[in-house]
Amino acid sequence: MSLLRRAPALTLLVMLGPVLAGLAGTLLPAFGIMPALGRVEPGLMPFSELAAWPGLPRAVALSLATGLGSTLLALALTMLICAGWQGTRAFRWLERALSPLLSVPHAAAAFGLAFLIAPSGWIARALAQLLGWERPPDLLILQDPWGLSLIAGLVVKELPFLLLMTLAALPALRPGQSLATARSLGYGRSAGWLKTVFPRLYPQIRLPVYAVLAFSMSVVDVALILGPNTPPTLAVQVLRWMNDPDLALRLRAAAGALLQLVLTLGALGLWRLGEMAVARIGRAWIEAGGRARHDAPLRALSFGAGALSALAIILGLTALGVWSVAGFWGFPALLPDAFTAKSWMKQGPQLLSPAADTALIALVATGVALALVLACLEAEHRFGLRPSARALWLLYLPLIVPQIAFLPGLQILALVGGVDGTITAVIAAHVIFVLPYVFLSLADPYRGWDRRNAIVGHALGASPARVFWRLRLPMLLRPMLTAMAVGCAVSVGQFLPTLLLGGGRVQTLTTEAVALASGGARRVIGVTALAQTAAAFLPFALALLIPALVWRNRKGLKHG
Amino acid sequence: MADGLRLDTLEIRLGGRCMVALDAHVAPGEVLTVMGPSGSGKSTLLAAITGALDPAFALSGRILLDGEDVTALPTERRRIGILFQDELLFPHLSVGGNLAFGLTPSLRGRAARRKRIDSALQQIGLEGFASRDPATLSGGQKARVALMRTLLADPRALLLDEPFSRLDAARRGQIRELVFARAKAQRLPVLLVTHDREDACAAGGAVIELGA
Numbered sequence: 001m002s003l004l005r006r007a008p009a010l011t012l013l014v015m016l017g018p019v020l021a022g023l024a025g026t027l028l029p030a031f032g033i034m035p036a037l038g039r040v041e042p043g044l045m046p047f048s049e050l051a052a053w054p055g056l057p058r059a060v061a062l063s064l065a066t067g068l069g070s071t072l073l074a075l076a077l078t079m080l081i082c083a084g085w086q087g088t089r090a091f092r093w094l095e096r097a098l099s100p101l102l103s104v105p106h107a108a109a110a111f112g113l114a115f116l117i118a119p120s121g122w123i124a125r126a127l128a129q130l131l132g133w134e135r136p137p138d139l140l141i142l143q144d145p146w147g148l149s150l151i152a153g154l155v156v157k158e159l160p161f162l163l164l165m166t167l168a169a170l171p172a173l174r175p176g177q178s179l180a181t182a183r184s185l186g187y188g189r190s191a192g193w194l195k196t197v198f199p200r201l202y203p204q205i206r207l208p209v210y211a212v213l214a215f216s217m218s219v220v221d222v223a224l225i226l227g228p229n230t231p232p233t234l235a236v237q238v239l240r241w242m243n244d245p246d247l248a249l250r251l252r253a254a255a256g257a258l259l260q261l262v263l264t265l266g267a268l269g270l271w272r273l274g275e276m277a278v279a280r281i282g283r284a285w286i287e288a289g290g291r292a293r294h295d296a297p298l299r300a301l302s303f304g305a306g307a308l309s310a311l312a313i314i315l316g317l318t319a320l321g322v323w324s325v326a327g328f329w330g331f332p333a334l335l336p337d338a339f340t341a342k343s344w345m346k347q348g349p350q351l352l353s354p355a356a357d358t359a360l361i362a363l364v365a366t367g368v369a370l371a372l373v374l375a376c377l378e379a380e381h382r383f384g385l386r387p388s389a390r391a392l393w394l395l396y397l398p399l400i401v402p403q404i405a406f407l408p409g410l411q412i413l414a415l416v417g418g419v420d421g422t423i424t425a426v427i428a429a430h431v432i433f434v435l436p437y438v439f440l441s442l443a444d445p446y447r448g449w450d451r452r453n454a455i456v457g458h459a460l461g462a463s464p465a466r467v468f469w470r471l472r473l474p475m476l477l478r479p480m481l482t483a484m485a486v487g488c489a490v491s492v493g494q495f496l497p498t499l500l501l502g503g504g505r506v507q508t509l510t511t512e513a514v515a516l517a518s519g520g521a522r523r524v525i526g527v528t529a530l531a532q533t534a535a536a537f538l539p540f541a542l543a544l545l546i547p548a549l550v551w552r553n554r555k556g557l558k559h560g
Numbered sequence: 561m562a563d564g565l566r567l568d569t570l571e572i573r574l575g576g577r578c579m580v581a582l583d584a585h586v587a588p589g590e591v592l593t594v595m596g597p598s599g600s601g602k603s604t605l606l607a608a609i610t611g612a613l614d615p616a617f618a619l620s621g622r623i624l625l626d627g628e629d630v631t632a633l634p635t636e637r638r639r640i641g642i643l644f645q646d647e648l649l650f651p652h653l654s655v656g657g658n659l660a661f662g663l664t665p666s667l668r669g670r671a672a673r674r675k676r677i678d679s680a681l682q683q684i685g686l687e688g689f690a691s692r693d694p695a696t697l698s699g700g701q702k703a704r705v706a707l708m709r710t711l712l713a714d715p716r717a718l719l720l721d722e723p724f725s726r727l728d729a730a731r732r733g734q735i736r737e738l739v740f741a742r743a744k745a746q747r748l749p750v751l752l753v754t755h756d757r758e759d760a761c762a763a764g765g766a767v768i769e770l771g772a
Binding site for chain 2: 384450452453454455456457458459460461462463464470471474475477551553554555556557
């Protein structure tokens with residue numbers, strides 16, 4: 001009982017403790033203190049070294065531009081898709097096409113996109129058929145110095161996320177009524193939606209948007225695959241310094257990590273200013289009363305972009321699949337000359353051990369997160385706690401503080417504590433990121449459960465524990481398994497926590513896949529990235545299958 | 561006067577405002593009907609008696625069951641059965657499983673419990689329904705299972721929260737009679753909350769009107 005009462009506090013400790021400790025662990029070496037290297041005098045040397053790095057201005061500009069650019073694009077597209085199509089059949093089709101793509105790991109989606117847009121990728125091959133090219137065009141498309149392919153990769157992955165968060169927030173706003181009212185006053189569909197629904201929707205998805213912005217600015221795995229190299233984005237450069245055999249570079253890495261944090265905060269501040277400006281302009285736009293009835297081109301554009309985005313991931317995964325079974329595959333040919341299982345036979349056995357570790361880490365991290373989340377929600381229910389807006393901010397904190405800003409510090413602490421390179425350290429780090437997603441996924445169904453079931457149970461003499469185990473959990477089996485699948489997918493996709501806390505000694509499918517980014521072994525990449533995707537998909541399949549089997553004779557739970 | 565359900569100067573307040581004030585006694589086998597429009601605090605009164613009152617409300621007075629003060633007891637130790645407008649059969653358990661969830665644990669042994677459930681099903685005309693999915697039952701059948709589930713828990717009082725309003729006119733009278741007959745047979749004090757005058761007449765006991 002008293003343990004349950006402490007569940008929320010314990011959960012915050014498990015989730016935010018490492019974030020704060022990691023930030024502290026970054027702060028000290030950034031100011032020159034690293035006892036392990038015999039540095040105990042604080043100083044600004046790491047920062048002057050960082051400033052002296054010639055690539056710095058460009059790396060900073062890249063981080064800002066790719067982060068802000070991809071977030072703005074993904075958000076604008078999501079909103080235009082909803083504005084133009086919400087409530088139509090086409091919208092449901094898009095929704096169904098985009099939602100499952102959320103679980104595709106970032107690295108696999110990035111590799112898939114690379115296989116499409118590379119000079120020798122599927123798009124160039126299709127063009128070659130039409131234009132009669134015999135050799136791949138001499139263009140630097142992948143890892144282009146402007147970060148355009150990186151932005152594209154981030155947009156196609158963040159679009160499903162923002163769409164899903166929007167879909168979760170929409171029903172409570174009754175968008176159908178607003179839209180019908182606006183249209184009866186003569187407004188075009190898109191303008192009506194943007195003027196009546198969007199202003200109420202945005203505050204609901206603000207935190208997810210901030211998480212997307214912070215993530216896009218500091219992402220490492222996607223940037224390693226699609227981002228520029230010389231110089232790379234700041235986050236990638238920090239990782240390079242962290243991995244350098246010269247331990248003195250850790251100080252510069254810490255300074256860079258701190259700069260990344262400041263950059264992110266700055267970008268969030270800039271975004272906030274942008275929000276205010278848009279609100280002001282938007283109010284004027286709404287009050288001007290323009291009906292904007294001719295939105296057909298805009299609607300076509302948004303639908304096309306949404307479909308293209310879904311197609312990019314689906315075709316990308318297909319390209320990964322084809323490469324994984326390709327024999328010889330010369331340039332302009334659309335398909336390989338021959339198909340062979342050789343790559344799978346050769347790579348498969350080597351992937352077994354990382355696959356097992358991936359599963360172990362995902363299951364334990366998700367199990368820990370689920371237990372904590374259930375304890376929090378049950379404590380909320382039993383003690384009548386009311387979740388505040390601030391609690392939601394705390395939940396999003398691990399998703400907004402850049403991983404690269406606090407994980408290096410956490411690694412240094414793990415090193416000092418002698419737990420670095422252990423699977424336990426990796427699992428603890430994964431819990432930080434799995435927990436918010438499990439909570440967000442389970443909270444609504446848990447809180448939405450009809451409380452009268454509990455009253456009936458108690459009136460029949462059942463204790464709170466019996467009601468929890470015998471009524472609430474079985475009835476919430478489906479959302480619980482979905483939350484677990486979300487948690488597993490998040491864990492499977494984690495790159496930086498695995499790499500840094502695992503100290504290179506814990507290998508998962510994701511670290512294996514991303515490690516292939518610098519080489520050109522397409523067949524190996526195909527096999528590894530597909531295995532990674534499968535690992536993220538499998539839990540979702542089980543989350544659909546298990547309730548269908550367990551409750552196959554229970555009609556009342558079919559649509560719950 | 562010790563037997564039955566006694567509400568001793570019960571008063572429920574929300575933020576200083578009095579929602580419900582009631583002083584009443586329901587003898588075993590009798591029915592007390594509480595009527596009033598929605599928002600008059602009927603459901604709040606039932607929540608208070610079952611022990612599921614939202615902490616935002618303040619409760620004063622006492623709830624006595626057969627002379628025992630249960631005001632401070634948690635719901636599961638009061639032994640007060642309640643039937644809602646919705647049957648609230650647990651969708652993951654079979655019909656038999658629902659009854660078994662209710663059946664008092666003092667009856668031990670798998671075979672004995674199963675026998676008790678089978679005979680209970682027989683009493684409500686649902687013989688052989690034990691393994692059925694509750695979602696496949698008709699409205700009247702569900703209502704009968706919900707009633708039996710409550711009775712099998714061996715309650716000391718029965719609360720009815722507009723339990724007949726969802727049923728169609730034909731079933732309504734039938735189920736109503738069954739509930740009152742069963743309650744009378746087990747000598748249960750019954751508190752019925754309704755906004756339907758016909759229910760109140762059928763109950764035949766005293767009627768209290770709550771103001772809006």
